[in-house]
Amino acid sequence: MKRYGSFCPIAKASEILSERWTFLIVRELMLGAFHFNDIRRGVPRMSPALLAKRLRTLQDCEIVSTTPISGGRGFEYRLTQAGEDLRPIIELAGHWGQRWARSKLPPGELDPGELMWYIRRHFGKIGLPARRIVMQIDFTDVRRMKRWWVLLEDGEADLCLDDPGFDIDIYLTTDLLSLTQVYIGDLSFARAVSKGCIELDGPRDLLRGMPVWFARSRFADDNPIWVD
DNA sequence: GCCGTGGCGATCAGTCACTG
DNA sequence: CAGTGACTGATCGCCACGGC
Numbered sequence: 001m002k003r004y005g006s007f008c009p010i011a012k013a014s015e016i017l018s019e020r021w022t023f024l025i026v027r028e029l030m031l032g033a034f035h036f037n038d039i040r041r042g043v044p045r046m047s048p049a050l051l052a053k054r055l056r057t058l059q060d061c062e063i064v065s066t067t068p069i070s071g072g073r074g075f076e077y078r079l080t081q082a083g084e085d086l087r088p089i090i091e092l093a094g095h096w097g098q099r100w101a102r103s104k105l106p107p108g109e110l111d112p113g114e115l116m117w118y119i120r121r122h123f124g125k126i127g128l129p130a131r132r133i134v135m136q137i138d139f140t141d142v143r144r145m146k147r148w149w150v151l152l153e154d155g156e157a158d159l160c161l162d163d164p165g166f167d168i169d170i171y172l173t174t175d176l177l178s179l180t181q182v183y184i185g186d187l188s189f190a191r192a193v194s195k196g197c198i199e200l201d202g203p204r205d206l207l208r209g210m211p212v213w214f215a216r217s218r219f220a221d222d223n224p225i226w227v228d
Numbered sequence: 229g230c231c232g233t234g235g236c237g238a239t240c241a242g243t244c245a246c247t248g
Numbered sequence: 249c250a251g252t253g254a255c256t257g258a259t260c261g262c263c264a265c266g267g268c
Contacts, residue, residue: 037250052251
């Protein structure tokens with residue numbers, strides 16, 4: 001960790017938090033990723049070696065605590081009180097980023113795996129039917145990770161890259177950019193459908209509710225810029 | 229004195245293979 | 249699955265130098 005050689009609390013916080021990837025690791029822990037590979041899925045461009053190193057640093061700084069996984073290798077990672085106290089800071093950083101550092105979504109920042117992992121965590125509870133819903137999502141413009149299945153049940157979402165074997169309720173076909181725009185809040189779900197960026201197939205009553213419960217970033221409503 | 233540039237060594241990050 | 253280690257390329261920090 002690089003030191004600023006200052007007693008200033010902002011400098012001390014920056015020494016820990018401004019290291020590359022650290023903010024994103026804390027974000028993953030905040031969102032409920034407690035195992036090494038869960039955290040990895042949220043930061044897919046980070047190498048496992050570096051993730052292990054950053055987790056050790058966070059542990060040394062008493063932001064993260066570890067408990068050995070019973071009957072297995074590795075640890076369960078949890079935020080300590082110091083880590084939990086970062087929650088409003090991370091939230092504020094997200095709101096700030098959405099307003100002032102918003103991505104123009106160049107191809108290099110689009111990744112189906114990362115998007116689907118984010119989407120998995122952000123399905124709305126309101127309007128979502130109580131029964132299990134199986135959705136098949138097809139990307140028209142990617143080679144790898146082209147087809148996904150999302151299982152929605154009891155307010156939880158599971159992702160599969162292999163056919164889970166259930167009857168499909170909703171077929172959703174789209175391109176990577178459009179779904180990313182919908183998720184990040186640059187394009188409304190209804191507008192994406194009316195423009196033909198998202199094609200849907202399934203029972204009409206189920207599709208009608210989708211603009212309400214389909215996953216969107218928690219920052220999607222900040223300073224919206226609608227794309228037409 | 230200030231500023232920009234270039235060279236060089238140290239450090240960091242990413243990739244890949246590997247382990248238990 | 250949950251890491252570790254070796255290797256390599258990229259980046260950073262420091263210093264010297266030259267132009268103004």
